[in-house]
Amino acid sequence: MKKVLSALALAASTLALAPAAQAADIYRAVSSGPAESPPNGSPGSSVATIEIDGTTLRAEVPFQDLLASTTAAHIHCCTTEAFTGVAPVAIPLAGFPLMVTAGSYNATLDLGDPAVYDPAFLASFGGTASGAGSALLDAMNANQAYLNIYTTRYPNGEIRGFVVAAPIPEPATWGMLGIGLAGLALMARRRPGSISQAPRPRA
Structure with a gap:
């Protein structure tokens, strides 16, 4: 979960940095x-x-x-x-x-x-x-x-x-956003078994 949140922070930071260049x-x-x-x-x-x-x-x-x-x-x-x-x-x-x-x-x-x-x-x-x-x-x-x-x-x-x-x-903003989203996707794919199912209650 921490890695996913880090990737989200990366995507957000790219948007935050974009206006500074423009x-x-x-x-x-x-x-x-x-x-x-x-x-x-x-x-x-x-x-x-x-x-x-x-x-x-x-x-x-x-x-x-x-x-x-x-x-x-x-x-x-x-x-x-x-x-x-x-x-x-x-x-x-x-x-x-x-x-x-x-x-x-x-x-x-x-x-x-x-x-x-x-x-x-x-x-x-x-x-x-x-x-x-x-x-x-x-x-x-x-x-x-x-x-x-x-x-x-x-x-x-x-x-x-x-x-x-x-x-x-502007195009540069979209490009930076794409990098952030790609990082998010990469982090998510590295943890295929990270989501575990809760045990089902016995009848």
Whole structure:
């Protein structure tokens, strides 16, 4: 029994150690036409990854099947309720691919730089990057920020998706968990006769 408990502790420790290797916070934004406000029938889609590491924001935004050519993309903040409503532009995604219906955007932004934010958004949070950045992170954790991709056909946005904390462990986490579970299985197999049956009472 002690060996089995040790193996369980090993599996638990691998999960406990995994987040230390993954210091950044990972978010996803799954965008579609029906998620727009108002909704539309665009077949376009995007599953964006936003990684926050200190004041560094890394965005990876693949997109496809848009009905018209792109004109801009923004991160918006902050709606009054989670997963609903509209909000002003917080961060314009500078350098987003334009006049295409599919592509990918990858950028690293410094949330400590006031120039990253839309001027009106910056002003509404004290005119400082720290104030604007804190408000954006709070909204992302509260599901009150979203990604919006605009096109010529949909000037108010063809597809959008609210930013949510990614619940899926990274591949390294799964690998470490697998090692722990393998250790558990090995410990259990080494004691085939460890479980004894209690004597049956005589009739």
